[in-house]
Amino acid sequence: MADLAGSASGRRSSMWCSVPERLQLHGAMLALQFGYAGFHVVSRAALNMGISKLVFPVYRNIIALLLLLPFAYFLEKKERPAMSLNFTIQFFLLALVGITANQGFYLLGLDNTSPTFASAIQNSVPAITFLMAALLRIEQVRLNRKDGISKVIGTMFCVAGASVITLYKGPTIYSPTPPLQSAAAPLLESLPSLGDASGKNWTLGCVYLIGHCLSWSGWLVLQAPVLKKYPARLSVTSWTCFFGLIQFVIIAAIVERDAQAWIFHSGGEVFTILYAGVVASGIAFAVQIWCIDRGGPVFVAVYQPVQTLVVAIMASIALGEQFYLGGIIGAVLIIVGLYLVLWGKSEERKFIALEKAAIQASTNPDHTASSRTPAHIKTSLTQPLLPSSTENV
16 A cells, blocks of 8 residues: 555656656746735735734744744754854844835835735836945946846836826726625625725825835845855845844834734634745745746746736735726836846846856867856856845735
């Protein structure tokens, strides 16, 4: 019996291995976008159920830290430098920007807007990261090459799109009726609303979401010098998550005086927190690292707009989300800007690869062409866009 079970599992594993890696990557990326899309919708449902915007990230980061710690401890034993006061201060600042400000602004923005437009604005993160890196002279802007021009124009598109979403809400384009509400309206009257952000400040919500994107981009840029001195990504993320948790606990202890806010009142509340911690911060984290390692950061970032589309479908069906003209125009501009920035980064990598090959050829004429093609190009494509994102919101 055991032999039969073993042979069956062996056949399944061999079937999976026979699937081309490119198809595995595309399947993993689609699953990742569905996972993150679900997080946007689940987070909005959690806020509408009445979960505190301070308690929610506390529980989420506890789960995320418990998931990350074992991997960071065992997999990076040899790579992890000794902890020092300097590293402690750097991790604390990373947590302040990448966890506390990032997640705090996201929840405040989501509470005042909608999951779809929160996801749409997130498409501007690569452009904002490029802009920050250019201002800090971490990345050079070459306006005499097509890749530099593409990145600058893409950044302008993203800024324009975010401005349109923030300043112009526009008329309602689509307003669905959630099936659950239409089928059981009398029963749901007594339950918390799971609909759109009615009665909230849309412009303020968009400002919060821009703050979320700025914090996320700042976190990516600030990781670069830290990872050079502390080359253990899982450990850096774990320390960042730890200090972010401490910061949220302190803020929640001061601001959130209601003891009932820390208690789960329904299975739905438990599910939203478990989803945020396990799926969005655990499983998605592992899948994203594998995809970046195998396909490169540009390949991963190209799939980001798919998440926005999936969120729109999910939020329309589950939450009855309304779509506004300003949001749709802004989302299109941001997605166009995203692809322009990513195309520019891809062209820049090709140029750098050719430049390095030319330098090697000039310094070592006996070096054959075969020794500098496939392996070298693969290495250049898997270098980070900037420090690659390992956490979503």
